[in-house]
Structure formats: structure tokens, C-alpha cells
Amino acid sequence: MINQYITALVTYGLKKGLIEEQDKIYTINQLLELFGLEELEETVTSKESDISLEQILNGMLDYAYEQGILKENSIVYRDLFDTKIMGLLVPKPSEVIKKFQALYKENPKKATDFYYTFSQDTDYIRRYRIARDIKWVTKTEYGDIDITINLSKPEKDPKAIAAAKHMKQSGYPKCLLCKENVGYSGRVNHPARQNHRIIPVQIYNQKWGFQYSPYVYYNEHCIVFNYDHTPMKIDKTAFGKLFDFVKQFPHYFVGSNADLPIVGGSILTHDHFQGGNYEFAMAKAPIEKYLSIKGYEKVRAGIVKWPMSVIRLQAESAELLIELGDYILCSWRNYTDEASFIYAYSDSDGNLLPADKTAESTSSEKLKLEPHNTITPIARKVGSFFELDLVLRNNVTTNEHPFGVYHPHDELHHIKKENIGLIEVMGLAVLPSRLKEEMEILKSYILSGKDISSNEMISKHKKWVEEFIPKYQDISEANIDLIIQDEIGLVFSRVLEHAGVYKRNREGQEAFLRFINYLNESHMK
Structure with missing residues (x-):
């Protein structure tokens, strides 16, 4: 069968344009060497194109594995080896870059269409x-x-985890975003990237890289990253980089x-952005209150109708x-409103500083304090207008809320406990894979009327179920899946409300306007 698979893979490479006809024999010989074979035997099979890449x-x-070439038959080791296989079909970085740049001269979308398809055809994005x-849409206010x-990101198996502990610690590549990942063979604690190619882009007179996420949570989910391994920082330059892109x-x-x-992402050590060709719920959300910010009258500004605290700017x-x-960012960095439990800084002992103490601190003194206020920014072009959404964030913790005051609280952890990053902020919940099995079990318990608390895996959902069950007159096999999905979506809506620094009630919105007044008053000083 291996001969059939080699023939099928080469046929796949030709069909997808990864290799040319002149590369066929060369590629076959590379695959023969990889599998310890001396020749390709003739095989009489169905059309090779009928076999999917996954099957191949x-x-x-x-x-x-049967031949002892692959030492461990687990997901981590299989991923390392199949990436090595695909790497034999992928053109050199220079060839991919030249093609992208030639298409870009015609039209930027042509270039990204090519590169996105290429990233899937090479199995870097595993279709x-x-x-x-599992994906669905929930209607909310x-x-x-x-x-x-998320079921596409494989979890490490115990053997790989154990092996990683005994491995020599490597700092190469420094992280998953570094340019050194191109062509890298990987190891048990770092994915293989022989099939990975990066497009260089110039962002604000700096060399950056452009690639797609291998897990594409939404259409054309791309990552743009600094060629240097440098920490993330939200500042004026960051806004400039976003609009340059x-x-x-x-x-x-x-x-x-x-x-x-x-309130930040999972990789704060490497400056990067995420983007793509997708319109999130937050982008569709309307401005519910227009604002006037002194000195910037040419900018249309407003508060967005969204569970988190968003200022939208258009010009x-x-x-x-x-x-x-x-x-707005500089003002927010130093803004404290004790009545709303918003603190810009805490001291070295973890004590939250009131507004007067913050105001008295010099710039050099503030550098020694722990900052809590920052912004999640999103830039886009809408018709002839540029838009900038500024989502106000604060990472203060308390004994009652050790994971964060503006983070999903304990009662929502049965659905979402992880940080609320850029993707979630915009209205896409990336929920843990455990929920697939938990919801299947929960469904059977609800339909049968069994006690949810009797099952350790789903007992954490008991209170939630008791809250939503009375809303429905009839729950059956025909509608239980939709009901559970809708209720999960509504929980995520509450997750975003928890992450919002200004709540969606009268007091919260009045506090939001206090910050806007602060912007106007500060500008006049």
C-alpha cells in the first residue's frame, strides 16, 4: 500500500500546484528515501485522486510505524512525521514569496487568496x-x-509530555511566532513546520511576517508578527502599525x-496582531451613543452597543x-475611578492606588507601579472610512475574584474559564474541547431526568441547567441540541459582560460617560 500512497501524494501535489511535472521523479525519490525504499512498485488501483490527503x-x-520508522504511534509523533512528509512537496520560501508579491501587484486579495489556499493545500492548515x-451562532441582544x-488543536499525549520533561531545554525557535519556525523539524514540545512559509511585509518601516493561523478560528485567520522577538506593547506606534497593515x-x-x-493573549512575549477576512458581531454592532471629544471634532466617535466597553472612532x-x-489610551492608562472599582495602578505590595495617589505620582514613579489599564484595539476599513475600535480593559484581581474582576466569574467557569482575548472580545467564543463530551452526557441526563449532580463530569453544570430548564415548555430529543447550544451562547454573552469594565446598567453607563468627560476636561488643561 505504501507505493499507492506515494503515488497518490505525488498526484495530489501536482493537482494542487505544489510541485510541477518536472519535479515528479525527484519528489518520488525523496519519498522513497524517507520510507527506506529502493524503488516504486507499479500498483493497479483506483484513481489516486480519489484518496483524500488525510487518508494518504x-x-x-x-x-x-509498522516498519519502525515512526517510533511512537501517538498524535504528537504522527504530527511531527506527517509534517516532514508534506515538507517534501512544499516550494522554497523564495518561490512562495515571489508568487505572492507578483499577485499582490495585481490585487492584494488575489495574493491572500493564493496564500490562504496554499497554506491549506500544504496541510499547514489541516482542513x-x-x-x-463544532460551530453555531446564538442570537443575543x-x-x-x-x-x-475547538476540536482541531490536538492535546498532547502523556508519553510526549513525559518525554518533553527529559529533553534538553531549547530556546530555538524562541516561540511559535518566530521567523525561525519556517522549515523547522519540530520536537515533542514544539510543532514541526517543514510545510510552513512566511510572507515578509513592511509595517511602519519595520520588517514583519504575515502568515495564517494553523487553527483558523474564522475565515482567513491571519497572524502578523514582528520579525524580532520583542514583547507586545499597545501604544501610538501600535495603532500606526495596525492601520499600515x-x-x-x-x-x-x-x-x-x-x-x-x-486581559492579554497567550503570547505576550512576541509583538503580533491577528486579522482576517471576517466580520465579527462586534464590527456589526451599532454605535448607541455618539460622543464629542474636544480637539477631535473631525472624528466621529461613539460608544458601541456591546457587552464590553468599546469606543468606536471613524474618520x-x-x-x-x-x-x-x-x-484615549494614555488617558485610560492613568485613569482611576474608585466608585466604579477601576484602578490604574497598584503598589509593590499589591495595594490599589486611589486617584489622588495616582495623580501625585511622577512618570518615573509610575514605572515602578503595577499597571492595570490597557486597551484591545481593532482597525478596519469600511467604505471610504477607517475605523478604530478601542476596547477598555482592566486586569485588577481581588480575593473574591483571583482570576480578575473583569474576567468571567466563577459561576461561568463551567463553560469558559480562560482569558478573554482579541477573538472573544470581537464576539467569537473559543470554548474548550471538553464541552463536546460534557454536553452529550448532559443531554442524556436532561432527557431522562437523572440527577446531574450524580455525575462528576457534569455536576458543575447543575445550577446552570436548573436556571434555564423552566424557560422551555417542551424539551425533547428533537430540540435539546439547539437549546443547549443557545444557552451556551447566552452564557458567553454573560462572559463578555463580566469582562466589560463598564456594566450595561445605568450606573455603569454613567461611569463610562465620566471617563469621556475626563477626556474632554484633560484636553482643556
């Missing part, structure tokens, strides 16, 4: 795994929110995670938005 690779991996993700249960790729939005723990000039965005 699984067949090759099974053969490699067949992404298809397993804030619009249609996207929900995803939007100008080059106007069909994409781009945003950044916040730059503080708890034909991106430079105006950069200037106003920086002014």
Missing part, C-alpha cells in the same frame, strides 16, 4: 481537523454571536490583544484615528 497521510504514518470543530468548540490589505481587519496578563484619515487613539 494516515496510511503513510501507519506504514512508518480535515478544522472541519471537526448584542447580535449574532459565533460559538466554537489595513492600508496594504484593505479587505482585512486587524487587531491586537491587550498587553497585560489576564477618512487614519492619522487622525492614530492621534485620538493614542490620547
Whole structure:
């Protein structure tokens, strides 16, 4: 069968344009060497194109394990080896870059269309795994929110975890975003990337890289990252970089995670943005209250109808938005409103500083304090206007809320406990894979009337179920899946409300306007 799989893979490479006809014999010989074979035997089979890439690779991996080429038959080791296989079909970085740049001269969208398809055809984005993700849309008062249960990102197996502990610690590549990942063979604690290619882009006179996320949580989910391994920082320059990218790729939005723990992303050590060709619920949400910010009358500004605290800025000039965005960010960094439990800083002992103490602190003194206020920014082009959404964030913790005051609270952890990053902020829930099995068990318990608390795996959902069951007159096999999905979506809506620094009640919105007044008063000083 290995001969059939080699023939099928080469046929796949030709069909997808990864190799040319002149590369066929060379590629076959590379694969023969990889599998310890001296020649390719003639096989009489059905058309090789009828075999899916997943079937081809699984067949090759099974053969490699049977022959002792693949030492461990677990997901981590199989992923390392099948990436090595695919790497034999992927053109050199220079060839991919030249093609992208040639298409870009015609049209930026043509270039990204090519590169996105290429990233899937090379199996860098594993289409067949992404298809397993469970996705649906829940209608909420804030619009249609996207929900995803992530099943495409494999969990490490115990053997790989144990092996990683005994491995020599490596700092190469420094992280998953570094340019050194291109062509890297990987190890048990770092994925293989022989099939990975990066497109260089110039962002604000700096060399950056452009690639797609291998887990594509939404259409054309891309990552733009600094070529240097440098920490994330939200500042005026960051706003400039966001709009520089939007100008080059106007069909994409781009945003950044916040730059503080708890409210930031999972990789704060490497400056990067995320973007793509997708319109999130937050982008569709309307401005519910227009604002006037002194000195920036040419900018249309307003508070967005969204569970989190969002200021939207719109103007034909991106430079105006950069200037106003920086002014709002700097003001927010130092803003304390004790009545709303918003504190800009705490001291070295963890004591939250009141407004007067913050005001008395010099710039050098503030550098020694622990900052709590930051912003999650998102930039896009809408018609002839540029837009900048500024999501106000605060990472203060208390004994009652050790994971964060503006973080999903304990009663929602049965659905979502993890940090609320850029993707969630915009209205796409990325929920843990455990929920797939838990919801299946929960469904059977609800339909049978069994005691949920009797099952350790789902007992944490008991209170939640007791809250939503009375809403429905009839729950049956026909509607139970939709009911559970809708209720999960509504929980995520509450998750975003918890993450909002200004609540969606009268007191919260009045406090939001106090900050806007602070912006106007500060500008007059």
C-alpha cells in the first residue's frame, strides 16, 4: 500500500500546484528515501485522486510505524512525521514569496487568496481537523454571536509530555511566532513546520511576517508578527502599525490583544496582531451613543452597543484615528475611578492606588507601579472610512475574584474559564474541547431526568441547567441540541459582560460617560 500512497501524494501535489511535472521523479525519490525504499512498485488501483490527503497521510504514518520508522504511534509523533512528509512537496520560501508579491501587484486579495489556499493545500492548515470543530451562532441582544468548540488543536499525549520533561531545554525557535519556525523539524514540545512559509511585509518601516493561523478560528485567520522577538506593547506606534497593515490589505481587519496578563493573549512575549477576512458581531454592532471629544471634532466617535466597553472612532484619515487613539489610551492608562472599582495602578505590595495617589505620582514613579489599564484595539476599513475600535480593559484581581474582576466569574467557569482575548472580545467564543463530551452526557441526563449532580463530569453544570430548564415548555430529543447550544451562547454573552469594565446598567453607563468627560476636561488643561 505504501507505493499507492506515494503515488497518490505525488498526484495530489501536482493537482494542487505544489510541485510541477518536472519535479515528479525527484519528489518520488525523496519519498522513497524517507520510507527506506529502493524503488516504486507499479500498483493497479483506483484513481489516486480519489484518496483524500488525510487518508494518504494516515496510511503513510501507519506504514512508518509498522516498519519502525515512526517510533511512537501517538498524535504528537504522527504530527511531527506527517509534517516532514508534506515538507517534501512544499516550494522554497523564495518561490512562495515571489508568487505572492507578483499577485499582490495585481490585487492584494488575489495574493491572500493564493496564500490562504496554499497554506491549506500544504496541510499547514489541516482542513480535515478544522472541519471537526463544532460551530453555531446564538442570537443575543448584542447580535449574532459565533460559538466554537475547538476540536482541531490536538492535546498532547502523556508519553510526549513525559518525554518533553527529559529533553534538553531549547530556546530555538524562541516561540511559535518566530521567523525561525519556517522549515523547522519540530520536537515533542514544539510543532514541526517543514510545510510552513512566511510572507515578509513592511509595517511602519519595520520588517514583519504575515502568515495564517494553523487553527483558523474564522475565515482567513491571519497572524502578523514582528520579525524580532520583542514583547507586545499597545501604544501610538501600535495603532500606526495596525492601520499600515489595513492600508496594504484593505479587505482585512486587524487587531491586537491587550498587553497585560489576564486581559492579554497567550503570547505576550512576541509583538503580533491577528486579522482576517471576517466580520465579527462586534464590527456589526451599532454605535448607541455618539460622543464629542474636544480637539477631535473631525472624528466621529461613539460608544458601541456591546457587552464590553468599546469606543468606536471613524474618520477618512487614519492619522487622525492614530492621534485620538493614542490620547484615549494614555488617558485610560492613568485613569482611576474608585466608585466604579477601576484602578490604574497598584503598589509593590499589591495595594490599589486611589486617584489622588495616582495623580501625585511622577512618570518615573509610575514605572515602578503595577499597571492595570490597557486597551484591545481593532482597525478596519469600511467604505471610504477607517475605523478604530478601542476596547477598555482592566486586569485588577481581588480575593473574591483571583482570576480578575473583569474576567468571567466563577459561576461561568463551567463553560469558559480562560482569558478573554482579541477573538472573544470581537464576539467569537473559543470554548474548550471538553464541552463536546460534557454536553452529550448532559443531554442524556436532561432527557431522562437523572440527577446531574450524580455525575462528576457534569455536576458543575447543575445550577446552570436548573436556571434555564423552566424557560422551555417542551424539551425533547428533537430540540435539546439547539437549546443547549443557545444557552451556551447566552452564557458567553454573560462572559463578555463580566469582562466589560463598564456594566450595561445605568450606573455603569454613567461611569463610562465620566471617563469621556475626563477626556474632554484633560484636553482643556
